Amino acid sequence: MRSVYAKEMLIYFTSPIFYAVSFIFLCVLGIFFYNDMTYMSMLASRIAQYQLSTGLSLDKIVLRPLFSDMSILLLFIVPIIAMRLYSEEKANGTIELLFTYPIRDVDVLAGKYLAGISIIGILLGMTWVLMLLEGTVVTPDWGLVLSSYLGLFLVAASFLAIGVFASCLTRNQIIAATSSLGIILAFWAIGWFSDVFSGSSIAKVLGELGLMEHLDDFLKGMLNVKDAVFYLLFSLFFLFMSLRVLESHTWRG
Amino acid sequence: MRKKTIRYMSGTGIGIVVFIGILVIMYMIALNHPKVYDLTLNGRNTLDVKTRNILNSLDFDVNVIAFCKNDNLRKEAKDILDLFTYATRHVKYKIIDPDVYPGEAKKYAIQRYGQAVVIGNGKQQRIDSVSEQNLDSAILKLKEPGEKTIYFITGHGERDIGDTGKDGLYTLRNALESDNYKIKKLMLVRTKAIPKDASLVAIVGPKKPFLPVETRELNDYLKKGGNIFIALEPMEDTGLKGFLAAYGVVVGNDMIIDKFSRILGGDYLIPVVSEYGDVEALKGFRYATFFPTARSLGIKKPLPKDIVIKWLARTSNQSWAETNLDRLRNQGKAKLDSKDKKGPVNIALFVKKLNKKGNSRARLVVFGDSDFLSNAYIMTSGNEDLAMNCMNVLLGEQELVVIRKKESNHLTPLTPSQASLMFWIPVVIVPCIVLFIGISVFLVRRRA
Numbered sequence: 001m002r003s004v005y006a007k008e009m010l011i012y013f014t015s016p017i018f019y020a021v022s023f024i025f026l027c028v029l030g031i032f033f034y035n036d037m038t039y040m041s042m043l044a045s046r047i048a049q050y051q052l053s054t055g056l057s058l059d060k061i062v063l064r065p066l067f068s069d070m071s072i073l074l075l076f077i078v079p080i081i082a083m084r085l086y087s088e089e090k091a092n093g094t095i096e097l098l099f100t101y102p103i104r105d106v107d108v109l110a111g112k113y114l115a116g117i118s119i120i121g122i123l124l125g126m127t128w129v130l131m132l133l134e135g136t137v138v139t140p141d142w143g144l145v146l147s148s149y150l151g152l153f154l155v156a157a158s159f160l161a162i163g164v165f166a167s168c169l170t171r172n173q174i175i176a177a178t179s180s181l182g183i184i185l186a187f188w189a190i191g192w193f194s195d196v197f198s199g200s201s202i203a204k205v206l207g208e209l210g211l212m213e214h215l216d217d218f219l220k221g222m223l224n225v226k227d228a229v230f231y232l233l234f235s236l237f238f239l240f241m242s243l244r245v246l247e248s249h250t251w252r253g
Numbered sequence: 254m255r256k257k258t259i260r261y262m263s264g265t266g267i268g269i270v271v272f273i274g275i276l277v278i279m280y281m282i283a284l285n286h287p288k289v290y291d292l293t294l295n296g297r298n299t300l301d302v303k304t305r306n307i308l309n310s311l312d313f314d315v316n317v318i319a320f321c322k323n324d325n326l327r328k329e330a331k332d333i334l335d336l337f338t339y340a341t342r343h344v345k346y347k348i349i350d351p352d353v354y355p356g357e358a359k360k361y362a363i364q365r366y367g368q369a370v371v372i373g374n375g376k377q378q379r380i381d382s383v384s385e386q387n388l389d390s391a392i393l394k395l396k397e398p399g400e401k402t403i404y405f406i407t408g409h410g411e412r413d414i415g416d417t418g419k420d421g422l423y424t425l426r427n428a429l430e431s432d433n434y435k436i437k438k439l440m441l442v443r444t445k446a447i448p449k450d451a452s453l454v455a456i457v458g459p460k461k462p463f464l465p466v467e468t469r470e471l472n473d474y475l476k477k478g479g480n481i482f483i484a485l486e487p488m489e490d491t492g493l494k495g496f497l498a499a500y501g502v503v504v505g506n507d508m509i510i511d512k513f514s515r516i517l518g519g520d521y522l523i524p525v526v527s528e529y530g531d532v533e534a535l536k537g538f539r540y541a542t543f544f545p546t547a548r549s550l551g552i553k554k555p556l557p558k559d560i561v562i563k564w565l566a567r568t569s570n571q572s573w574a575e576t577n578l579d580r581l582r583n584q585g586k587a588k589l590d591s592k593d594k595k596g597p598v599n600i601a602l603f604v605k606k607l608n609k610k611g612n613s614r615a616r617l618v619v620f621g622d623s624d625f626l627s628n629a630y631i632m633t634s635g636n637e638d639l640a641m642n643c644m645n646v647l648l649g650e651q652e653l654v655v656i657r658k659k660e661s662n663h664l665t666p667l668t669p670s671q672a673s674l675m676f677w678i679p680v681v682i683v684p685c686i687v688l689f690i691g692i693s694v695f696l697v698r699r700r701a
Contacts, residue, residue, distance in 0.1 A: 014694055019688060026687060027684040034675050041664075126687070129679060129683050147293075221291065
C-alpha cells in the first residue's frame, strides 16, 4: 500500500494537473474571500455609522459563505483529482500489471485513495492562509473554523470515493471526471427533492441521502456524529463498489 | 464459462446488497443515538439553560409543525428545531409548505409563512415564528395544568403594568406573559385578603404609605407561604419599613452614589451592579445591571427568628449610600462622610422565612430601586434577566432562569492597507506561488 501511495503522490506532484487545479481553486476562493471581507467591511461601517445592533457576526457574513463556496469548488475539483487514479492505468495498460503484482486490490485502492485524500488535505491546508489573514482583522471563532474544515474534508473524501469509483469504470479520464461529477450532482440534488416531498417520509429518506445536507451542521460549528458517520459510510460504500468493479476484471476476463 | 460468470455476478450482487444492509444498519444506529457537540467558542449552537431545563423536565411528546416556503425562513426554523431535537427525544418536527398542503394550514388556522403549531399533552399552541423563546413559551403552555398568577399591587402610586410610557411596566408584563404567567392588578384596601390563586405579589415603586391593614394582609399572605417581590424608590415613605424590618430588611433612608457608573458614561445616581450573591437565581449571572436612583438595603442584626437573608446584588466599592438627601436634592452634591455607608452597598436582598422543619415557607425579594423595571431601563444590559430570574425563582420556576449567551464576534471595517492585503495575498500571491512551483517542476522534468 505504501509503495502505491508513494507512487501516486509522486505522480500528483510531478503532473501539471495538481498545480493547475490548485491555482484555479485558490484563485477563485481568494476572489470569494476578498468579496466577503469587503462586504463585511461595508456592513461594519454602516453599523457603526447608524449605531445599529444587528446580531450579524463575522461567521455569518464571511466564514459560512466562504466554506459553503469551498464545498461547491471541491465538487468540481475533486473529480479532476480522482479521474486519473484508475483510468490512466487502464489507458496505459498498466492496470494488468497491477493485477499481477503480489499486492491485494484493497491495498492498491487504499494507497490510491489515501493519496487523493492527502492531495485534498494539502489543498484545504493551503486555504488556511485565508483564515490567518482574517485573524489579522477579527478573531474568528476557531471552533467553527475547525468544524467547518472537518466537514469539508469529510465531504471531499466522499466526492473522492465517487471519483475513484467512476475512474474504475472507464479508461477515459474525461468520462471518469464527468461521470463522477454527474453522480456527485445527483446526490447533491437529492436534497432538493426532499423539499418537494416536504413533510413525508420520502422527504426524510431523501434528506438523509443528500450529500450537502450533512454539511450544514459542520458549517454552523457543530460536530454531529450522525453526519460524520454518514460521510464515512458513504465513502466506504463507493470504495466497496470500486473494489467490486476491479474484482469483476478477474471473472470477466 | 457462462455459468461461472453468472455465479460470480450473483455473488457480487448478494455481496453488495449485504454490504448496503450493514451500512444502513450502522447509519440507523447513529441516527437513533444522536450526539451533537457544539464546537463554537461561545456556545452559539447550544440552547439556553432555560430551554434545556424546560426540555429536560418534559414528560410528553411534542410535535412541531412549521409552515414555511423553501426560503431563509425555512432554514432558520430548521436550525432552531434541529437544536431542540438534538436536546431531547420528546421533540419532533416537520416543516411543510402551506401552499402545497393548504388543508394542514387551514386545520391549524395558519395565516402567514413562518408560523408554527406546537402540539402535545392533548393541547396545541400556535406561534408566530419559530424562535427559541416562542418554542419555550409554547411548550410551557402545553405543560402547565393551570397558569400561575402574579398580582401587581396598586393604590399607592405604583408603576402601572399597562403603561407603555417610559415609567410603565408594559415591557416587564410582556416578558412575564411570554413565560406563561397571568398578570392581574390588585388594590389591597378593597380586598380583605390576597386572593388564594396569587403565586406572587409584586409591589413596584409605591409612592404613598401602605395602611396598617394592608401590611397585615401582606403578613398574612407570607404566613401562608406566599411570595412577595418588592421594588422601592429612594426618598419615598412607603410605610413598609416596619413590615420589612420584621423580615430582617433594613430600608436605608439614603441614595446610592456610584463613581464607577461615571466611568461607564452614566450618572453618579445610576449605580452599576456587576457582583451578584451566591443564590440559585443568579448562578452564572455575569451581566451588568443598572439601577437609576436607588436606596440601600441593610440586614438587621440580630436577625429575627427563622429568617435567612442573602444579598442578591450589590454595588462596587467606589459607591456609598449618601444620607444627606437635602444637600443632594437642593445642591445636587454628594460627598462620602462618616454618616454615610461606604460601598459595596446592598441593592437587593433575598429573604426566606423557614418553618419548624427548616424548609422555606415564605420568600421575599426586595430591591432598593424600581426604575430598573420600567420600560425605559428594563432592556438595559442584564436588567430584564435579573428581574425575571428573581421572579421565576420566587414562583418556583427555576427552569425559567436565564443565563444569556455571549454575543458572537463583531464586524470590523477594513483599513485601506488591510483591504489591499485581503486582495493581493489570497487572489494573486498564494496562487502564483503554487503556479511558480508547478512551472518549475515542469521545467526540471523536461530538462531531465
